[in-house]
Amino acid sequence: MIRAPLSTTSVLDESAAVVRATVTPWAALLLATSIPYRFMQIVFADRLIELGSNASQYGDLLRTTADITCAAFFLSLCGRAIYARACRLASESGVAPGREALRVPLVAFASYVFVASIAEAVTYLLFVTGLGIAFGAVLSGLAIGTMELNTEPGIRGPLRRLARYSGSSRIIASLTLVFLCALVVALLNVAAFVSVIVSLASTVGGWDAARWHVLLSLHNRRYVLTIIAGALLIIQPFWIAANVLLVRKSGSAETGDDLRVWFEELQRS
Amino acid sequence: MVETTREQRSAGNVPAKLCRSRMNDAINPAAARRCAVHQQRPAFAVCMQCAKTLCQECATQWDGIWYCAACLASRRSAPAAKSRVGGWIAVIAAALVILFCSTRFMVWSGVLLAGLR
Numbered sequence: 001m002i003r004a005p006l007s008t009t010s011v012l013d014e015s016a017a018v019v020r021a022t023v024t025p026w027a028a029l030l031l032a033t034s035i036p037y038r039f040m041q042i043v044f045a046d047r048l049i050e051l052g053s054n055a056s057q058y059g060d061l062l063r064t065t066a067d068i069t070c071a072a073f074f075l076s077l078c079g080r081a082i083y084a085r086a087c088r089l090a091s092e093s094g095v096a097p098g099r100e101a102l103r104v105p106l107v108a109f110a111s112y113v114f115v116a117s118i119a120e121a122v123t124y125l126l127f128v129t130g131l132g133i134a135f136g137a138v139l140s141g142l143a144i145g146t147m148e149l150n151t152e153p154g155i156r157g158p159l160r161r162l163a164r165y166s167g168s169s170r171i172i173a174s175l176t177l178v179f180l181c182a183l184v185v186a187l188l189n190v191a192a193f194v195s196v197i198v199s200l201a202s203t204v205g206g207w208d209a210a211r212w213h214v215l216l217s218l219h220n221r222r223y224v225l226t227i228i229a230g231a232l233l234i235i236q237p238f239w240i241a242a243n244v245l246l247v248r249k250s251g252s253a254e255t256g257d258d259l260r261v262w263f264e265e266l267q268r269s
Numbered sequence: 270m271v272e273t274t275r276e277q278r279s280a281g282n283v284p285a286k287l288c289r290s291r292m293n294d295a296i297n298p299a300a301a302r303r304c305a306v307h308q309q310r311p312a313f314a315v316c317m318q319c320a321k322t323l324c325q326e327c328a329t330q331w332d333g334i335w336y337c338a339a340c341l342a343s344r345r346s347a348p349a350a351k352s353r354v355g356g357w358i359a360v361i362a363a364a365l366v367i368l369f370c371s372t373r374f375m376v377w378s379g380v381l382l383a384g385l386r
Contacts, residue, residue, distance in 0.1 A: 056384065059380075069372070117371060125374045
């Protein structure tokens, strides 16, 4: 249900409530489907760092890793689509959605895969400039938000919707900034959590933690990459919920889309 | 009524729809002068798909050809179905191409960044 007028704080407030309602099992499903993708990204980054300036001589190895990452990306898109639907259902009913969340319309999913792959391509294309992550995050957020508004297959419709909902650029920019700060906080929390666990294990359990202190230190690049991936996984449900609500709220303000969706739901039931 | 004067016919300015009605007259003179849907109304044109005679209200010209409502609906739904299939093909093909490109961009930007170190 659209409860407050469109603003950054109202989107964040309601997304927290939506995530609370969808945490089991849909957020867990989202995590389970996203872990392979983040893992493959870690593997790719680790190989790149290891190869260094010789990376151009290992094109086949990197391409194979990128292809597997792409397959894992598709799996993560399935999880994201289900979670976005669960968020939408939870925002409308106010309760945890049931198996209905699994029934993502095929047209909506295909359109989402198309737009999300554009976001992915833009991220990697602009990665060197440093703007790639921000652009990719905004595009993928809008893609997941507008997913269920696509009712006809085609390539123009999803892009038109993306352009239309990117109109509330001030709120999108502030949401991106808030989630960037949240990513930093999540990074610190994950790192602190791991170090506390290791310290407790060595103190309480009499466990040989010396080796683990070396492995789980910030000097170990694999550990740092894992921490970044963990932080991304933690904020992902909030990011998806925020974008679903942003699109719903701005759409309801402009066209009454929420009323149409609600009416369709009513007709189906 | 679908009637034209002898002068009009001889002058050759009889509308095509009336000529079609006249052709239908020849096949079934009793029924042809009345609309197939509204029996009390005079015929105005002939549907070029099902050959029914139609009154002014029932006849619709599309792309220069007269059709009844049913035939027009069937003609209009055919391109819609086609565009739906076309939309599916377009969206799947575009997604596959972009996913393929994104893996190449991933390798390209990765190698570029690794080379800068």
